[in-house]
Amino acid sequence: MNTKRIGLVIKNDAHAEKKARELKKKLGNQCFIIDIRHSGNKDIPDDLLCIIVLGGDGTFLSAARFIENRKIPLMGVKFGEVGFLAETTEDNLFEAVDSLLEGKYLIQKRTRLDIKVIRENEQIIDVDVLNDAVINKSALSRLASCAVYLNSSYLTTYRADGLIIGTPTGSTAYSLAAGGPVVTPAVPSIILTPICPFTLTNRPLIIPDSTRLEIRLEGSPEDMILTLDGQEGFEMDPKDIIFIKKSRNDIQMISFEDQSYFKVLKTRLKWSGGK
Numbered sequence: 001m002n003t004k005r006i007g008l009v010i011k012n013d014a015h016a017e018k019k020a021r022e023l024k025k026k027l028g029n030q031c032f033i034i035d036i037r038h039s040g041n042k043d044i045p046d047d048l049l050c051i052i053v054l055g056g057d058g059t060f061l062s063a064a065r066f067i068e069n070r071k072i073p074l075m076g077v078k079f080g081e082v083g084f085l086a087e088t089t090e091d092n093l094f095e096a097v098d099s100l101l102e103g104k105y106l107i108q109k110r111t112r113l114d115i116k117v118i119r120e121n122e123q124i125i126d127v128d129v130l131n132d133a134v135i136n137k138s139a140l141s142r143l144a145s146c147a148v149y150l151n152s153s154y155l156t157t158y159r160a161d162g163l164i165i166g167t168p169t170g171s172t173a174y175s176l177a178a179g180g181p182v183v184t185p186a187v188p189s190i191i192l193t194p195i196c197p198f199t200l201t202n203r204p205l206i207i208p209d210s211t212r213l214e215i216r217l218e219g220s221p222e223d224m225i226l227t228l229d230g231q232e233g234f235e236m237d238p239k240d241i242i243f244i245k246k247s248r249n250d251i252q253m254i255s256f257e258d259q260s261y262f263k264v265l266k267t268r269l270k271w272s273g274g275k
Contacts, residue, residue, distance in 0.1 A: 004049035006100075007034045007072075009063045011055025016079045019090055020054055026094065036066040050075055050100065050254055053086070057173070060085040061229045064112075064130045064251050073107055075100065075254035084172045084268055085253075087260045099256055106255045110169045110185050111209060114247040115228060119240050128247045129229045131170030135215065135242070136162025136195060138223040143198055145219035150211050157218055158202055162195040165213065165244055169251075172265070174230065180204040184261060190246070213244040 008031060010020045024031050034044065034051065050073040053063045060076045060083075067074075076086030077093055088096045099105055115133050117125035137144050147157045166175045168183040171191055176182060180193035181204055190211060193204040217224055217238055224236035257263070265271075 004047050005029075005045065006031045006049055006097075007044065007051040008032065009034050009036055009051055009053045009055070009059060009066075011059045011079055013055065013079060015090075016054040019077075019079075019093065023052075023093065023097065027097070034066075036062055041067050041070055044070065044072065048072055052077060052097070054090075055079050056081065056083050057085045058231070061130055061231060065128075065229065065231070068128070069249040071252060073252040073254050084264060085169070087255060087264050096256065100254065104256070106258070108185070108253045108255045108261075109250040110253055111167055111188070112247040112249055112251060113165065113167055113190065114245050115226075116243040117226065117234070117236075117240050118243065119237055124240075125226075125234060127228055127232070128249055129170075130167065130251055131173045131229045132164050132166035132175060133242075133244065134162055134164050134174060134195075134225075134227040134230075135217075135236070136225055136227075138225050142223070143219075144224060145217065147216045147218050148192065149214040149216075150207065152212075152214065156202070158192075158194045158197060159199060159219075160194040160197040160202065163215070164191070164193040164195065165215075166191040166193065172268070175204070178204075181206065182265065188246075190244070209246040211245075213242075215242040215244070 008020050010016050052075045053060045054077050077088045078086040112128040112130050115127050135146055143159050144162050145157055145159050146163045148155045164175045168185045168187055171183040175191055175193040178193050178195045188209040189206045190209050191206055194202045226234045226236050
């Protein structure tokens, strides 16, 4: 049996906390709780097998941001309403942990995006996101104008309620609600999805993840907000330049079968054949 320890990240929810106590009773000292709200990732021990995330997608995204560039696999356990990042449910938790300790699991890599913001020649933001970066106006009645350059070549200026730049993992998040495509994580790509575009010919676009994006705000870009993974929001300055590229830091997700992504997809979207 693997002697490495397992970390637990728990959603602020009584049900998830109860399940965590049951798991800690089962594993004893091999399991410990990580408080991502009040500690840093330097507190994570080196002998960690993985981190189990008890919660919904929001908790999983918080855990992914917490570990930053450390190569620690994450295993999501669904406690939220809609969970695309967790293939294991609470009913199968103990069975999944047994498989984990026996080494009967797969590691699937999910790409992240490196988001940098330059303001007056100074870098003010440098963050990796697993799902997406969203540019929009805090005043919804005004259109956002985002000029997009791909590898320094001008593409177009999106005039819309906002613009989503997402990973394949993020294709089932805000991008999907805005009419974007579902893209399997095995497809190396970046997704551009305008939110309610003023020009109906501006449609979602899938580009290779080797592309470097540069986004400049045009028109009268007051009250612009940059939101990262739906959790961190930054007020933009009209002269800010946003640079986006594939991050060097993947997220490693624990899986127990090859086609688990499509199984989760069918279940969450309630497609025919989904259980």
